[in-house]
Amino acid sequence: MSTPSTPGAAGAPTGPLLEVTDLSVSFTAHKQTAKVVDQVSFAVQPGKTLGIVGESGSGKTVSSLALVGLLPRTATITGSARFAGQELVGMTTRQQREIRGNDISVIFQEPMTSLDPVFTVGNQLTEAYRNHQGGSKKDAMARAEEMLRLVGIPEPRKRLAEYPHAFSGGMRQRVMIALALINSPRLLIADEPTTALDVTIQSQILELLQELQQEMGMAILFVTHDLGVVASVCDEVSVMYAGQVVEQASIDEFFAHPRHPYSEGLLRSMPHSVPKGERLRMIPGTVPIPSRFPTSCRFAGRCPYAQEACSAAPIPLEQLDDGRVVRCIRHRELVMEARP
Amino acid sequence: MTDANGATTPAAPPATPADGAAPLLRVRDLEKVFPIKKGLLRRTVAHVRAVDGVSFDIARGEVLGLVGESGSGKSTTGRLLLRLIEPTGGSIELEGKELRDLEGEDLRAVRRDMQMVFQDPYSSLDPLAPVADIVGEPFQVHFNMPRKERDEKVVKLLEQVGLSAQHLRRFPAEFSGGQRQRIAVARALALEPKLIVADEPVSALDMSTQSQVVNLLSDLRDRLGVALLFIAHDLSIVHHASDRIAVMYLGGIVEVGDADDVYSRPCHPYSEALISAAPVPDPEVERTRRRIVLEGDPPSPLDPPSGCRYHPRCAYAMDICSQVAPEPTPTLAGGEVACHLHTSGPTLAGRPLAEMSGVTIPEPG
Incomplete structure (x- = not known):
């Protein structure tokens, strides 16, 4: 998809926003080690969308979660992931928290399990905002309302007071997107964000993500198994198989002339x-x-x-x-x- | 590079019910109302009309694709056919015999003719049973067949679905998703049914294995002449696998017809929106085509809209749509559509919707 020529703020304007080099992830259980991600390399350009496609077990989700420290402690991560000049691999938990939800946000496949059922939507949105930006509750609430309006939720002020269960699947995913974007991240990691949704709702959410990307200029790392979704929203695609990247190309080249069997x-x-x-x-x-x-x-x-x-x-x-x-x-x- | 993995010529399309031959399955005004119970006394406070007046035929050896979004009632319809859940109204006839009156031994006898393949092969197979028992159970239940004879039959079935005798003593956990779904298909075939209801048979599978199962189902139809109700939400797969397609929305069929016609030249605004919503794996097409993005969510079946149930989301809604439920009318292509655009106002009279909407759907292949 076409994207604006205003990539997220400072950093090196020419280089990639995120450059992953030889990223490996191993899990150890019962004294056995399984390397589920093996020397994965890819790059995301500012304001652009990179699709990571693969089947279950290809390591696409594990590689993306490794970037933001969302893997369990049993995971061993090696290699390098430079985000706007900062090295993500080996960051302390505290540093990760600072960056996560702020410069890099994540949305997941299942919006119901990613929202806290016992807090109102407004509560969760303002917490995410004030954690990183500080400021008064009132300002945060105004920002939360603005975000809900931006993601197309009708009557945003009223809905801020409601709990996640009161939203439909599509609306919950909109809330998740509002939550992820409230701090204007420069990179959004979207892990199968539409897989659990019906196809008519999927097209709403894909369209919304593209609009928001135009408006806010963020880059998106779009993890999916659906090649139709890749063709519709990505600029580039990286194909993973059995823990490795096997091909990366622009989508036009990829869909016309794949190079890997x-x-x-x-x-x-x-x-x-x-x-x-x-x-x-x-x-x-x-x-x-x-x-x-x-x-x-x-x-x-x-x-x-x-x-x-x-x-x-x-x-x-x-x-x-x-x-x-x-x-x-x-x-x-x-x-x-x-x-x- | 062209490779040589076997392309075959398309099988001759089986007779559609329109040809006058008696259909294998004839469903009329099928209805399922679920009561909603609440409170300490489990009083019924409301009803959900999950399936509300569904009618269709399936010919011998025909594949009918049933598509719709979650909550459309497509899975409920599949289960009603086998009376896995009891219908609350309407009729289901298999070879002219009404199934709704059957009980006990008669019902069991009819169930040999109709089998089911479920979506999730990880939960539909007993994890503690070896393949020989899973696939052989129907023989034991229906004929009390001795083990040796059973195993021989099971091996034949496994070979039909691309597995072999060496898999007989293995357990489901030793198989991949695609192989498990093959086992489920082998079990469904055991009693030589006339109809298999496949409820989202490939949705839980990885993309590289989906086509293995779709091809298997097509082969079985061609070889054994078994008819198939193929329930799914992925239109491109349904289009590929089916002779005809029925589109469901909120408990009712809004359009039914030849698979190519419904997929490429839909007559109902919902069919058009559903098909145009699915992204296709071609960036050029994705950039240039016009896509209909439906506003809002599907309404709750608890409180369906008046008149045409689709009217609150329909781009073409007229006054009459909120007042009167549209009756099915024939399309020029030989299908049926339930939409006022074809009978009231500037009428389409069975022509494809594209003549009015200008939306074209990319041709596959």
């Missing part, structure tokens, strides 16, 4: 890619589980183009001349199309 398989398995009456294309097999990730190419077992070399050694993530990134040793010789 997994991306091609995903695009081709969409019902849109074949005429009605033909069989849907499929990717055979299933995603491996973290304890059984191969050390070589993790997709090789399901890949129609796999050769011996694919299973011989780890495959590096390669930066191409045109700015695209791909993890496949055969990408130069293979010509892929989104449609079979």
